[in-house]
Structures are given as C-alpha cells and as structure tokens.
Amino acid sequence: MKILYEPWPWYIAGPMIALVMFLLLMVGKNFGMSSNLRTMCTICGAGRNVDFFKFNWKAQRWNLVVVLGAIIGGFIASQFLSTDTAVAINPDVVANLNELGFESAGKAYLPTKLFDNSAFTDMKSLAILAIGGLLVGFGARYAGGCTSGHAISGLSNLQLPSLIAVIGFFAGGLFMIHVLFPLIF
Template sequence: MNLLYDPWPWYVAGPLIALTMFILLFVGKKFGMSSNLSTVCSIGGAGKYSDFFKFDWKADRWNLVVVLGAVIGGFIASKYMSYNTVKINPDIAQQLSTDYGIESAGQAYLPPELFASQQLTDPFVLAVLIIGGFLVGFGARYAGGCTSGHAISGLSNLQLPSLIAVIGFFIGGLVMIHLLFPLIFS
C-alpha cells in the first residue's frame, strides 16, 4: 500500500477520526463545516442586519482554520497525491455510461461530462447548480448543521437530533439517486 496515493483503510481512518472527535470533545469544541458560513457572515458584518449573526466569531477561528485546511489539503491531494480516479463497481460505471452518457465514470475523479468548465455555459446545468446549492444551504440550515457536523460530531455526542438528521440525509440521498437523478439527467 502506498501511504500517500492509496486511500487509507477504514481501520486506520476510522480510529483517526474517532481520536480527533475525542480531542474536540475533550476541549469542548464542535466539528462541522456549515457552521463556518455563519462565522464568515458575522465577520462580514451581517450582525448589523440580523441578530442571528451577532456573536463572538473570534471564538470560532479554529474552525475556519479547519475549513482552510480542508480546501488546501483537498487541492494538494487531488493535484499531487492521488491517481485522480475513483474505483466504482463496473456495473455502475456501465450504467452511468449507457444511461447518462458519462463515459469517464470510474476513470476520472471528476468526470468532465459533469464538471468541465464548458458545462457552465449550459443553462440547464447552471439551473441545477443554483437550485442544488440553494437546497443544500437550506437543508444544512434547517437541519441545524451539515452532514459532517451531524454524522461525525453530533453522533459522537449521542445527540438524537443528529441521528434523525443523518437518517434524513440517507433517505434524501436514496430518493435523489433512485428517483430524481434519472428524471433530471435522462
């Protein structure tokens, strides 16, 4: 196994995530990515217009470093430390190719049929991105956090609302991929 280029097995990555969560719980911090959006809005002065954004954002600076690290780490990993491919089931790759025209499924980490900059000139793709972005933002706000916050931090804290949210995320994912995806992209 190549430590830098191959995905780490679950028995290594899982305990590392658990250790990170233990440390965060020990020092009294919560983990989540979407909470940083309100921090950024507070930094930008949104507290002048809404009481929701009136809080001491400096107490959450550490979490902004986590987001910055995720962005920089993701860039470095995708450009210099990976094969930029994802191993998927050959049957799924065949279905994506025949049913949706995604010929590079399983060969490219970000299939150009979906993620190439030329796709942004298509009004349909722009509409899907804008509506999808709105729904993700609304869902994260409505659920009181994002998938990483609820699934990792909330479940580690044994919070019932996080369990309900995670179940909802899974149900939403199943509905999307089995019902809505074929309708939108066929």
C-alpha cells in the same frame, strides 16, 4: 512531480478521526463545516442586517482553521499524493451513467458533465448546481448542521437529533439518486 502514495487504510484513518473527535469533546467544541459559512458571513458584515449573524464569530476562529486545513490538505492530496483519481464503481453503474450521458463515469473523480468548466456556460448544468447548492444550504440550516457535523460530531455525542438528521440525509440521498436523478438526466 507526483509522489505516489496509497490511501490510508480505514484502521488508521478511522481511529485518527475518533481521536480528533475525542479531543474536540474534551475542549467543548463541536465539529462541522456548514457553521463556517455563518462565521464568514458575519466577518463580512452580515450581522448589520440580519440578527442570525449577530454573534461572537471570534469564538469560532478555530473552525475556520479546519476549513483552511481541508482546502490545503485537499490540494496536497490531489496534486502530490494521488495516483489515479478515477472512482472504482460497478461496471453496471458505469453503463447506466453512460446511457444518461456521463461519458466520464469510471474514468474521472467527478462527472465532467456537471463539474467541468463548461457547466458554467450550460444553463441546465448551471441551474442544477445553483438549485442543488440552495437545497443543500437550506437543508444544512434547517437540520441545524451539515452531514459532517451531525454524522461525526453529533453521533459522537450520542445526540438523537443528529441520528435523525443522518437518517434523513441518507434517505434523501437515496431518493435523489433513484427517483429524481433519472428524471433530471
């Protein structure tokens, strides 16, 4: 049984994010999701072989709760609070994506060509996902954090490196979608 709700408007969700950031700043914590991968690797014993993973991971347990909350919240939202998961995009974009072979454009939340279970049997899709994952992981490590950490936490702290990183994220995203994406598909 699905319970149907409208998404929270920006004037509710935005201040709630700001409140969480204020509370984190008051207790001396920084928000970011990519740092959890380092924590999980350390918990699994990666610190025995690589110095990067030798740190007090117990001090980061609070951030693992954020990951768990994101997973549980995403499940609840998709299963019980969502009416139509199709993304409303411009009809011209839908036509362009259909020409590239993305028949689900405008009808699904994620392109089924890339995120359907068939992606695990198609070598091209598997290679794109693997290479993309490696590049995102490398980029997050090289930038000293992920988009959520820099854009939400770093900019809240008025950190210049976070501003530079966010500009780089957007420039890289624009380059990817306008230059590389048409070449791949």
